[in-house]
Amino acid sequence: xxxxxxxxxxxxxxxxxxxxxxxxxxxxxxxxxxxxxxxxxxxxxxxxxxxxxxxxxxxxxxxxxxxxxxxxxxxxxxxxxxxxxxxxxxxxxxxxxxxxxxxxxxxxxxxxxxxxxxxxxxxxxxxxxxxxxxxxxxxxxxxxxxxxxxxxxxxxxxxxxxxxxxxxxxxxxxxxxxxxxxxxxxxxxxxxxxxxxxxxxxxxxxxxxxxxxxxxxxxxxxxxxxxxxxxxxxxxxxxxxxxxxxxxxxxxxxxxxxxxxxxxxxxxxxxxxxxxxxxxxxxxxxxxxxxxxxxxxxxxxxxxxxxxxxxxxxxxxxxxxxxxxxxxxxxxxxxxxxxxxxxxxxxxxxxxxxxxxxxxx
Numbered sequence: 475x476x477x478x479x480x481x482x483x484x485x486x487x488x489x490x491x492x493x494x495x496x497x498x499x500x501x502x503x504x505x506x507x508x509x510x511x512x513x514x515x516x517x518x519x520x521x522x523x524x525x526x527x528x529x530x531x532x533x534x535x536x537x538x539x540x541x542x543x544x545x546x547x548x549x550x551x552x553x554x555x556x557x558x559x560x561x562x563x564x565x566x567x568x569x570x571x572x573x574x575x576x577x578x579x580x581x582x583x584x585x586x587x588x589x590x591x592x593x594x595x596x597x598x599x600x601x602x603x604x605x606x607x608x609x610x611x612x613x614x615x616x617x618x619x620x621x622x623x624x625x626x627x628x629x630x631x632x633x634x635x636x637x638x639x640x641x642x643x644x645x646x647x648x649x650x651x652x653x654x655x656x657x658x659x660x661x662x663x664x665x666x667x668x669x670x671x672x673x674x675x676x677x678x679x680x681x682x683x684x685x686x687x688x689x690x691x692x693x694x695x696x697x698x699x700x701x702x703x704x705x706x707x708x709x710x711x712x713x714x715x716x717x718x719x720x721x722x723x724x725x726x727x728x729x730x731x732x733x734x735x736x737x738x739x740x741x742x743x744x745x746x747x748x749x750x751x752x753x754x755x756x757x758x759x760x761x762x763x764x765x766x767x768x769x770x771x772x773x774x775x776x777x778x779x780x781x782x783x784x785x786x787x788x789x790x791x792x793x794x795x796x797x798x799x800x801x802x803x804x805x806x807x808x809x810x811x812x813x814x815x816x817x818x819x820x821x822x823x824x825x826x827x828x829x830x831x832x833x834x835x
Contacts, residue, residue: 475538477502477660478523478628483532485518492518494684495532500628500662505654507663509671510681511707516664519681520630523662524553536627552621553630556637558613560605560620566612567592567601570620577624591619594656595649611642615649622657631663635670647673668708672696680704696755701832705753710788712754712799716831718746726831728752732795736771737826743833750833756788758828759801761813761820772823775799777814789814791822 476499485493493515500506508516521527523534525546534541541549552573560569570591574584592598595615605613614634621629635643635650651674654661665671671678672692679689680703688700699705702713716728719735726738730752738752766772775791778798782805789801799822803813814820 476500477504477537478662479533479535479538480519480523481533481535483519483522483534484530485515485522485527486530491684493522493529496684496686498679498686498689500660502660503658505651505661505663505674505676507665507671507675507678508681509665509668509678511666514681515684516666516681517632518684520553520632520662520664523628524551524630525549526553550627551630552624552626552628553632554614554617554621554634556633558605558617560613560617562605565602565604566597566608566616569605569616570623573620573624579624587623591623594622594653595619609642610638611646611649614638614646618650618653622653622659626659628660628662631661633665634663636665636667643670650674672708680707682707698830699753699832701834702751702753705751705830705832710756710800710802712752712756712759714752714754714797716750716752718744718748718750718831720746725826728831732797733773733793738829738831739827741831741833744831748833750831752829753832754799754824754829756800756802759799759822759824761789761791761801761803761822763818763820765821766823769823770826771828772821775820775822777816777818777820779816780814787813791820793822 478500480496480498483493483496484491508519510516522529525544567588571584571588574587592601595618597612597615600608600612635646638646647670663674675692677689678692678695680687680695682703688695688704696708699708705711706713714730716730718726719729720727721740721744724740726740726744728736728738730736773793775793778790778792781788786802786804790798791801792798801822
């Protein structure tokens with residue numbers, strides 16, 4: 475039995491369905507992420523699980539028990555918010571101890587658990603410091619330690635790293651992964667940051683308009699998106715309108731306007747005559763000055779612009795038929811910031827095995 479089961483869950487606000495007949499399950503010990511744009515329903519869903527809001531229909535089952543009539547304060551669930559919500563007048567030690575004191579945990583057990591949590595979040599040396607004396611990352615770790623101190627069955631995290639700068643956010647991502655593995659508690663994590671979701675999660679539910687578009691492992695979400703929305707939302711993606719001309723078990727022949735025939739890997743449910751798109755990630759393209767004779771998908775193009783970000787450079791190219799594509803190249807050569815300049819003529823090419831065909835116009 476799954477730890478958490480969501481069955482046909484719906485939440486309406488007037489005529490607006492924030493969550494629409496959602497059904498999915500989360501396994502014990504899983505790092506499960508709800509990912510989607512603002513307004514897709516992910517925070518509403520988290521509030522329903524926490525008990526801060528009630529559904530109009532459907533069930534929320536934890537260990538097989540329906541939580542519908544259970545108030546939030548008695549659910550074996552804790553929530554960590556973006557704002558941390560630490561008590562400013564309490565030290566890190568006292569913040570972590572607070573939920574244990576509320577449940578009248580014996581003093582010796584309380585001291586042991588607080589000590590364990592301080593060690594787990596690497597803050598044993600800051601136990602007597604107040605929130606204003608801690609960095610943003612340290613405050614976040616105190617908030618997580620407090621939420622975990624009385625061992626909830628489920629920890630909900632609502633964009634907990636959004637207020638941190640990029641470097642600290644990346645450091646905290648590693649801390650979260652290690653902490654979750656150490657304590658073994660199930661995490662349900664809400665974010666709109668695709669890269670954060672890919673880095674942290676065992677599975678991701680990509681949401682849109684109150685529904686789940688795709689639920690899968692990060693590599694499948696990124697490499698085999700189920701539709702245009704998922705392909706376009708997760709990372710950067712070139713989407714080329716296509717029609718299937720022919721197919722076999724391994725390969726599709728696609729007709730792409732202005733490019734002619736393009737080869738791509740086979741896809742489930744593909745049929746001759748079907749309209750869809752080839753989803754091609756920028757890192758799957760190569761740019762070369764000389765025509766790459768070994769690649770079947772190769773097209774003459776010109777460099778339009780580029781974006782240098784240190785380890786990689788993203789190039790915007792325009793094919794001779796006017797189609798704009800993005801290509802990502804690593805800056806692996808010592809001292810090399812970029813390979814091409816705007817106006818340079820190049821060949822844009824990719825392997826027959828690259829890309830992923832998605833159905834629908």
